[in-house]
Amino acid sequence: MLFPTMIFGLFFLFVFITAWSLERENGRRKAFLLLASWVFYGWWDWRFVGLLIFSATFNWAVAELIDRSHRKGSRKALVALAVVVDLGVLGVFKYYGFFIDQLGAALDMLGWRRDLPLLQIVLPVGISFFTFQAISYVVDLYRGTCEKARSLLDVMLLMSFFPHLVSGPIVRAKDLLPQFNQTPRPSRAMFTQALLLIVWGLFKKTVIASELSTGLVDPVFFDPSAYGAPDLIAAAYGYAVQIYCDFSAYSDIAIGVAAMLGYRFPRNFDQPYRAASLQEFWRRWHISLSSWLRDYVYIPLGGGRGGTLKACRNILVTMLLGGLWHGAAWTFVAWGALHGVVLCIERIFKGGRERLFPAVIGVVVTFNVVCLGWILFRADSFSTAMTFIEGLTRWAPPRAATPFLVGMIGFGLLMHFLPPRALERLGGIAKFAPSPALGVAVGALMLVVEAIRPQGIAPFIYFQF
Amino acid sequence: MNLDYRFEDEIAAAEPLPPSDPPDAFARMVETLRRASGYDPGAEDEAHDELAAGRTHRWVGRTVLFAAATLLIFNAVSLHSWATTLPPGWASETVRELADTWNDRLAMLGLDRPRKAIHDEYESWKGKDAPPS
Numbered sequence: 088m089l090f091p092t093m094i095f096g097l098f099f100l101f102v103f104i105t106a107w108s109l110e111r112e113n114g115r116r117k118a119f120l121l122l123a124s125w126v127f128y129g130w131w132d133w134r135f136v137g138l139l140i141f142s143a144t145f146n147w148a149v150a151e152l153i154d155r156s157h158r159k160g161s162r163k164a165l166v167a168l169a170v171v172v173d174l175g176v177l178g179v180f181k182y183y184g185f186f187i188d189q190l191g192a193a194l195d196m197l198g199w200r201r202d203l204p205l206l207q208i209v210l211p212v213g214i215s216f217f218t219f220q221a222i223s224y225v226v227d228l229y230r231g232t233c234e235k236a237r238s239l240l241d242v243m244l245l246m247s248f249f250p251h252l253v254s255g256p257i258v259r260a261k262d263l264l265p266q267f268n269q270t271p272r273p274s275r276a277m278f279t280q281a282l283l284l285i286v287w288g289l290f291k292k293t294v295i296a297s298e299l300s301t302g303l304v305d306p307v308f309f310d311p312s313a314y315g316a317p318d319l320i321a322a323a324y325g326y327a328v329q330i331y332c333d334f335s336a337y338s339d340i341a342i343g344v345a346a347m348l349g350y351r352f353p354r355n356f357d358q359p360y361r362a363a364s365l366q367e368f369w370r371r372w373h374i375s376l377s378s379w380l381r382d383y384v385y386i387p388l389g390g391g392r393g394g395t396l397k398a399c400r401n402i403l404v405t406m407l408l409g410g411l412w413h414g415a416a417w418t419f420v421a422w423g424a425l426h427g428v429v430l431c432i433e434r435i436f437k438g439g440r441e442r443l444f445p446a447v448i449g450v451v452v453t454f455n456v457v458c459l460g461w462i463l464f465r466a467d468s469f470s471t472a473m474t475f476i477e478g479l480t481r482w483a484p485p486r487a488a489t490p491f492l493v494g495m496i497g498f499g500l501l502m503h504f505l506p507p508r509a510l511e512r513l514g515g516i517a518k519f520a521p522s523p524a525l526g527v528a529v530g531a532l533m534l535v536v537e538a539i540r541p542q543g544i545a546p547f548i549y550f551q552f
Numbered sequence: 553m554n555l556d557y558r559f560e561d562e563i564a565a566a567e568p569l570p571p572s573d574p575p576d577a578f579a580r581m582v583e584t585l586r587r588a589s590g591y592d593p594g595a596e597d598e599a600h601d602e603l604a605a606g607r608t609h610r611w612v613g614r615t616v617l618f619a620a621a622t623l624l625i626f627n628a629v630s631l632h633s634w635a636t637t638l639p640p641g642w643a644s645e646t647v648r649e650l651a652d653t654w655n656d657r658l659a660m661l662g663l664d665r666p667r668k669a670i671h672d673e674y675e676s677w678k679g680k681d682a683p684p685s
Contacts, residue, residue, distance in 0.1 A: 093634035100620065107609060272605050278612045282619070347612075491678045522611045526618020533619070534626050538670035 088130040090340045091293050091544050098127065099344060106348050113270045117244050120348070127249035128212070135211040138176070139247050145172060146221040147242040150228050154235045162229055169225040177218045180210055185415030213253035215412060217246045219379055224260035226383060233261035241267045250345040254337045254547055256355040256375035263350065271349030279525070280514030281346035286532045287510060288339030291332035292547070293540035295499055299329040301541060303492045308465055311475040315483020319475060321493060323458045326465050328499030331359065333548045334373070358503040360457070363449030364437075365429045368457060376412075380405050399431040406430065413464070418472060422463040429456055626666055628655040 088095050102123045109116040129136045149169040156162050178186075194201050224245065227233035236242045241264055251258050307314050307322035314322070338355035345352045355375050362368035369377045388401040403424070410423020444452055459476075466472035506512070517525055624631070628651070635651035638644035658664060 093630060100616075103616065107613075110609070273608070275608050275611060278608070278615070282615070489679070522614035523618050526615040527622050529615070530619040530622025530626070533623055534667060535670055537623075537627050537630055538667045539674040 088127050089544055089547070090337065090344075091289050098123075099347075103347055110270050113268075114240070116270060117240055117267060120249075121240065121244045121247060124244070124247040124249040124252060128247065128252055131212050132209070138211055138214075139217065140243070142173070142176065142217060142221055143243040143246045144239065145169070146225055146246075147236065147239045150225055150235060150242070153225065153229055166225055166229045170222055173218050173222050173225075177214055180214055182411075182415045216255045216257055217252065219257050219376075220246055220251075220260075222383065223257070223379060227259065227261055233259070234264065236260070236264050237268065248345070248350075250341040250348075250350075251352060254334070254341070255373075256338055256341065256352055257379050258352050258375070262353060266350050273346065273349045275518040276514055277346050277351075279518040280511055281343040282525075282529050283510050283514050283517065284339045284343035284346070286529060286536065288336040288343065289533065290336075290536050291339070292336035293536060293544060295495055296329045296332040296336065297541045297545065298495055299325045299332075299492060299499075300545060302489070303487050304329050304465070307487055308467075308471070308475070311471060311478050314478065314487060315481050315485070316479050317485040318483070318487045319478045321485065321488035321496065323462055323475075324496050324500075325488075325492065326461050327360070327454070327458050328496050330461065330464075330548055331356070332499055337547045358505075358507065360454050360500060360503045361450060362453050363444070363446045364433055365426060365453055365456060366433055368453055369426075369430075376409070380409050384408055395435060398434060402430045402434070403427040418463050418466055418469060421469070421472075422460050425456075425460050425463065625658060625663055628658045629664060629667065631655065 088098060102120070105119060106116055106123075109119055125136050125139070128139060146169055149165050153162050153165045156165065191201070224233065224236075224242065228235060236245065244267060245258075245260055245263050246252075248258075248263070303318075303325045304322050307318055308326070311319060311322075335356040342352045342355070353375060355373060357371040357374065359368055359372035362371050385401055385405040388404060389397055390401060391398045404427075406423040406427030407420060408423070410419045410421070410426070413419045413422070462475050463472050466475060517528075520528070632651045632655040635644070635648040638647060655664075
């Protein structure tokens, strides 16, 4: 079930009405939301609802044991068990084929060709997100930074809650579990901002991301050798805008949908392309993942302690794992490596300064480094990425980059330079409107989006991760 | 003993309050809107009490209702398009019939024109021939 579809609209209307009609019975309300989340997830493949239930039950049981255990050694062993099992499940579903391929190639190179057991394993949607969420619950409980869930129902809902289930944001247990303790009491401002976020998200996904994807990015990345530098540059910048509009739209709609049900999710994007350094970029892009990697990979590895060399090693390991998290392919690993290397360069050369370059130059340099990374991220293979990069020096008149699409790219970049929190501020004004006026205005905005969006909705890019 | 004590004198003798920062343009605009709408935030934003929470829910319910009604009336073609994609069956056939009739009736009233006009305008702006909406 995709967010910007009629079926999701009808599903959400039903969930919204029923959830608020159960306002006085928090337990039943949560049970209903859990059932709705399973229906939402089962819409893709019912079999994987079982995986979701297994993962939640297992992590709940381990968390209970950690809470009851008073010996440090056994608590540590339990956390290790949970992390190994969670990563094992993720590894089997997401990386089995990749590692078997690599092993086969390595054995072949050594002259020990073997028929390795290849399996066609379907990747459950959102497995990376709910696995990371489960790990954060168990680890936070072990560290004492999060309270134990009151019941299995709470852990199940924490992991399965449909707005964040398939593409995040990765909501930490310490942020969401306390909200489950009682029926939420959202304010008018929260509802208004939620409605605006949903409309804005729909616009970004179905209009900007779709137009750029179908008109420019997909054809150019399909055969980069057929285009010259202007089209290739436009496609690289276009993909930067497309992936931002696609993924941030999902986050906006997820945050908005959760807020309509009364729950607050953390912000996941904060105008990332206005970052003046790569370090700042990662504070603004996919914030829930970057903070997860910081807290559960980078800091346990030693973080910035122990000198520049060790800090750079930790950054590189974290970013390589971050790249691999996105997908089982070397292009993602190379993308992570590029980010890791540039972060290390920034760390080494900036000294005590906040940034390596003055702000304006920093924004331009950072954006172009990020776009270089996006070429690796988007290309289906290294050879396609190399063909693309080689083509950046080849002149040919633009064919795919029409003025309209260039305008779209410009608009997508300009939105990064709006005043921060513009939508929240707008919500602060709109909450004073009478309900019929606001309702008709929201309906009219959705009508405009519906009228101008291209036919058909492509799945969100981050569904594959 | 001064029996002619007046509270007002005490106020007058007190140090004047330091001038507060003037509200910025945004805060002034929000305050003007709040007054114009007659909306009293009071405890509403925090939604501390049952009454305030109930008022917020009714307001949100009406907002969602009006948004849905606007779409149902002016965007009937989307409902129709979605219904045609449903797999065959008794229920989907019923939905399809209802969506067809609803779309046709509203088109007869000309209520599909705003969507078409926006679509055509956008397509001509894109510099392409507009496909039928």
